[in-house]
Amino acid sequence: MSKPKFKNPVVNWIDYRLPIFTFMNHELNEYPTPKNLNYFWNFGSLAGITLVTMIITGIVLSMNYTAHVDYAFDSVERIMRDVNHGWLLRYIHMNGASFFFIVVYIHIFRGLYYGSYKAPREILWILGVLILLLMMATAFMGYVLPWGQMSFWGATVITNLFSAIPLVGESIVTWLWGGFSVDNPTLNRFFSLHFVLPFVIVGVVILHLVALHRFGSNNPIGIDVKGKQDTVPFHPYYTIKDLFGLSVFTTIFAAAVFFFPNFMGHPDNYIPADPMVTPAHIVPEWYFLPFYAILRAIPDKLGGVLFMFGAIMVLFVLPWLDKSSVRSSQFRPLYKLFFWILVIDCIALGYLGAKPAEGIYVILSRIATAYYFFHFLIILPLLPRIESTRPLPVSISTPIITASSNASTVMAMREKK
Amino acid sequence: MKFLKFLVIIIFSINFFLFGRVFAAGSKIEYPEKNWSFSTIFGSFDKASAQRGFQVYKEVCAGCHGMRLVSYRNLAALGYNQDELKAIAAQFEINDGPNDEGEMFTRPGRPSDKFLSPYPNDQAARAANGGAYPPDLSLIIKARPNGANYLHALLRGYEEAPNNIKVPEGMYYNKYYSGNLIAMPQPLYEDGVEYLDGTKASKDQMATDVTTFLAWASEPELEERKQLGVTVILFLIVFSILSYFSMRQIWAPIKNKN
Structure with a gap:
């Protein structure tokens, strides 16, 4: 029999029958993590904590919310005015959605910059893209629930996209709506799905973590961990670092919640939904704007929908599009350049998505959309042919900056062994 | 070095905020910016101004505009005591019922009642205003971009129409309204209200006061x-x-x- 691992006999007794403490010790305490992670690696845990925050505030909000076209708007205002600290719960939830996307977008660009999607972490990456898709669906349906003007018209515009599908499009839209327009059945099903999808996200997040712990975190250098000297135990080193990151993040988050709670929202959503009055500009929430720009850039409705979904789909196959074996941009000068162009391209798409679809904005949207796909489908597969990568260090704990010192350090390492 | 990178992240996030502002700004008309006591970080509502604003609302706006989300009891936040609240609420005849005989009846308002709406329903409101619906004012400051400055400007934006603009019957020229033609007649005139606290009721004073009151109504949790x-x-x-x-x-x- 294995000898007792824990000092507390009760813990030991339980752990012998249900090895939960061994599991936690292994995955949260000892879990070897590269010692050179920078602050960009904070955003994974931040995303997880934001998800939990959203679920907790969401459950309490749902206790006070009425999913009916006649009462939804007023029930939200009752939360804002009469429920004890209801305004705080709602503003946390409302701004939490925006911050969730800020955190997750940074997390994704971190993955792009440091090549975290490459072998053997392809499934980890794919699960992450799946989480992004689920988040988008959840956020979209959540925005409909307050039943303001933007809720109603956003829902109308987005669900109408499905009518672009040939032959069955119209039927699918009627099926989604549960009627012939966005109405009470639509609101009810969106509430139901908005409640359940976050738990689906939790499930995929658990799979994401299982896949992560299989090979551990990637790191800024992007080379594999060679041994114990390259890692530190997760606790206390990364628990304290995540705590620091969390406290800074929460400070910024709190500033938004307490002082600029409606900064990222749209004033029209404080007007109750009115199917007879169309707002001058229907714009989605900011985190959908890059995709909205792609949708509008394509002159054909079906084409626009396909390209919009394609913008996410291309991420699923990214591990096989990027053929370079070097992970981190630090050693890929050309990729680094194209990475930053992609970042600018995505921000440009976001900006263009907020602008009316007319004049110069249409042309710019088309260029930016074309470049987005060009980056993933043409540049990434071809880049390794022309790019000369910089020499990789031998290990994480062997700092090598210049190529000249490279050989001598390798020699030194070999002598040591 | 790592801290520098961290700063980059924060700047990145702040950029997102600035983006939000770009999206929020929709209209091209510029309103004069006023320094509102409630729009600063430590801001609070000017209670005296909000009380005067309530008087303006009650005597001028409430003829057409309801505030269905606000109760008389909420006015306690503006500094009214319980007796004053009861007196304010009692000025209004509220429809209630049915009683034990199954009849609807009217009774004097209580602090727990919501503000009495001027019209029984939206259709009646439209019918009485030539088809234009006078919007509910409970959330008006939050429901318009740059709400406080917009409303303050709008209330003072009535002018003689320029010669090249033809103002149809039942419409009025307002330089701050989108499209410049508004169905609401000019609501505020010099000394249109006789303030209880003796403040001179200039147009600007009334516009400022009612905007303060409506800003409070939109965000009663602000303080x-x-x-x-x-x-x-x-x-x-x-x-x-x-x-x-x-x-x-x-x-x-x-x-x-x-």
């Missing part, structure tokens, strides 16, 4: 929110500093080895 916010942020800053130095200390042996 509590900002006060709590200051406490929370101070706590979090101290907590961030403590966790930063804890982190430095825990990582010191690892950093020194390299």
Whole structure:
């Protein structure tokens, strides 16, 4: 029999029958993590904590919310005015959605910059893209629930996209709506799905973590961990670092919640939904704007929908599009350049998505959309042919900056062994 | 170095905020910016002004505009005491019922009642206003971009129409309204209200007061929110500093080895 691992006999007794403490010790305490992670690696845990925050505030909000076209708007205002600290719960939830996307977008660009999607972490990456898709669906349906003007018209515009599908499009839209327009059945099903999808996200997040712990975190250098000297135990080193990151993040988050709670929202959503009055500009929430720009850039409705979904789909196959074996941009000068162009391209798409679809904005949207796909489908597969990568260090704990010192350090390492 | 990168992240996030502002700004008309007591970080409502604003609302706006989300009891936040609230509510005849005989009846308002709407339903409101619906004012400041400045400007934006613009029957020229033609006749005139506290009721004074009142109605939680916010942020800053130095200390042996 294995000898007792824990000092507390009760813990030991339980752990012998249900090895939960061994599991936690292994995955949260000892879990070897590269010692050179920078602050960009904070955003994974931040995303997880934001998800939990959203679920907790969401459950309490749902206790006070009425999913009916006649009462939804007023029930939200009752939360804002009469429920004890209801305004705080709602503003946390409302701004939490925006911050969730800020955190997750940074997390994704971190993955792009440091090549975290490459072998053997392809499934980890794919699960992450799946989480992004689920988040988008959840956020979209959540925005409909307050039943303001933007809720109603956003829902109308987005669900109408499905009518672009040939032959069955119209039927699918009627099926989604549960009627012939966005109405009470639509609101009810969106509430139901908005409640359940976050738990689906939790499930995929658990799979994401299982896949992560299989090979551990990637790191800024992007080379594999060679041994114990390259890692530190997760606790206390990364628990304290995540705590620091969390406290800074929460400070910024709190500033938004307490002082600029409606900064990222749209004033029209404080007007109750009115199917007879169309707002001058229907714009989605900011985190959908890059995709909205792609949708509008394509002159054909079906084409626009396909390209919009394609913008996410291309991420699923990214591990096989990027053929370079070097992970981190630090050693890929050309990729680094194209990475930053992609970042600018995505921000440009976001900006263009907020602008009316007319004049110069249409042309710019088309260029930016074309470049987005060009980056993933043409540049990434071809880049390794022309790019000369910089020499990789031998290990994480062997700092090598210049190529000249490279050989001598390798020699030194070999002598040591 | 790492801290520099962290700063980059924060700047990145702030950019997102600025983006939000770009999206929020929709209209091209510029309104004069006023320094509202409630729009600063530590802001609060000017209670006297809000009380005067309530008087303007009651005597001028309430003829056409309801505030269905606000109750008379909520006015306690503007400094009215319980007896005053009961007296204010009692001025209104509220439809209630059915009673034990199954009849509807009217009774004097109570503080727990919502503000009495001027029309029984939206259709009646439209019918009485030539088809134009006078919007409910409970959330008006939050429901318009740059709400407070917009409303303040709008109330003072009535002018003689320029010669090249033809103003149809039942419409009025307002330089701050989108399209310049508004169905609402000019509501505020010099000394249109006789203020209880003796303040001179100039057009600007009334526009300022009613805007303050409506800003409170849109965000009755504003003062509590900002006060709590200051406490929370101070706590979090101290907590961030403590966790930063804890982190430095825990990582010191690892950093020194390299």
